[in-house]
Amino acid sequence: MTTTMSFAEFTRGEYENRCERAWKFMREQSVDALLLTGDVNRRYFTGHRTQFGVSYSRPMFAVLPYGKHPIALVSESEGYTARDVCWIGDIRTWFGFADDALPVLADILKELKLDRSRIGVDYGSEMRLGMPVPSFKTLETLVPRVKFVDGSDPIWATRMLKSNAEIDYVRQACTANENGFRHGWKVAQPGMTERELHRHLSIAMLEGGADRVLFLPINSGEGNYFKVAMEPTQRKLQEGDMIWCDAGVTVRGYWSDYNRVAAVGRASEDQRSAYRNIWDITRACIEAVKPGIPLSTISDIAKNAFRGPGRIGHGSGLDITEPPSIRSEDETIIEQGMVLHVEPRVVLPFGCFQVEEVIAVTKNGYEFLSTPAPQDLPVTGQM
Numbered sequence: 038m039t040t041t042m043s044f045a046e047f048t049r050g051e052y053e054n055r056c057e058r059a060w061k062f063m064r065e066q067s068v069d070a071l072l073l074t075g076d077v078n079r080r081y082f083t084g085h086r087t088q089f090g091v092s093y094s095r096p097m098f099a100v101l102p103y104g105k106h107p108i109a110l111v112s113e114s115e116g117y118t119a120r121d122v123c124w125i126g127d128i129r130t131w132f133g134f135a136d137d138a139l140p141v142l143a144d145i146l147k148e149l150k151l152d153r154s155r156i157g158v159d160y161g162s163e164m165r166l167g168m169p170v171p172s173f174k175t176l177e178t179l180v181p182r183v184k185f186v187d188g189s190d191p192i193w194a195t196r197m198l199k200s201n202a203e204i205d206y207v208r209q210a211c212t213a214n215e216n217g218f219r220h221g222w223k224v225a226q227p228g229m230t231e232r233e234l235h236r237h238l239s240i241a242m243l244e245g246g247a248d249r250v251l252f253l254p255i256n257s258g259e260g261n262y263f264k265v266a267m268e269p270t271q272r273k274l275q276e277g278d279m280i281w282c283d284a285g286v287t288v289r290g291y292w293s294d295y296n297r298v299a300a301v302g303r304a305s306e307d308q309r310s311a312y313r314n315i316w317d318i319t320r321a322c323i324e325a326v327k328p329g330i331p332l333s334t335i336s337d338i339a340k341n342a343f344r345g346p347g348r349i350g351h352g353s354g355l356d357i358t359e360p361p362s363i364r365s366e367d368e369t370i371i372e373q374g375m376v377l378h379v380e381p382r383v384v385l386p387f388g389c390f391q392v393e394e395v396i397a398v399t400k401n402g403y404e405f406l407s408t409p410a411p412q413d414l415p416v417t418g419q420m
Contacts, residue, residue: 045122059071070151072159073099074158083107108125108145110141129141140179210287217286218238231272253282298392299417300415318343321338322338326396335349394410
């Protein structure tokens, strides 16, 4: 059976390359297959994308056997969509509700002669099992001789290095991000509420090419600068406030995720100095990035500059935060194809100061995917 791939996000060759890399890491860890329960991992290996992930009533799966292409198992209503977007030919469907999928999944494992094998599941580090725990325990009873193990290591090892096509989606998402910030700092003024600013930012990001605006916390004003994941409120901006805003938009599922800050109407010398200091530290961290060195080297630059947190950044892709982590304890070697977010931050009584940048690691160094933050503190209404 073949699929038309009418609305595929990548070429067949790209998906095949992902499988081949995953097989390599599976072999190294003696994993016979991967059971993919999460929407993002299923999408990564099969191309299946859906908005039905907002509901937990009908879990969907994919099985990636060693040396074979994946099989997708989706609800019957999703079968039509899956055949248009997936690159694989083997798309199974099930009819019913909740655990009605489990016997079908167990039969697939038996058909593939995996019922006495070692199967990695996406429930490890920085992942979440995409089905209720009682349902997973039911699956274990249906294939009692399968040894289910943590499959996050081979999955992350595969996903950590991005293709040029993946990096281009991240770049497009960052462009949409920047469109929002550029517009937001133009219109933000004393008397505007955080929620009003949030709407301006969101609309501009969508108009700038974002498929979705999924993460947009804002804080402003004395006493609020430590609240770095807070929903925007009805608080009115005041002259001299600092605005801190992080933003995560997606293009074809790939995240932007970088923040910007601005002073409302006017900026004090202390605010300008703190901003320039964090800009210098961030740029020093970025300029040290190159293949072959451990990530801890980057973190130590910020750690030596100020008493900041040990983790100053992360990877991203189909998830807003992915391995690796830029922290002193992470000895992961930087490689070409990684997407890194560098984001040291300092919070002071007069503002939260951070200029997160998104970069892709190249053969000899890095390239910016985000539009680099200006050296001087932006002031709203003066852009």
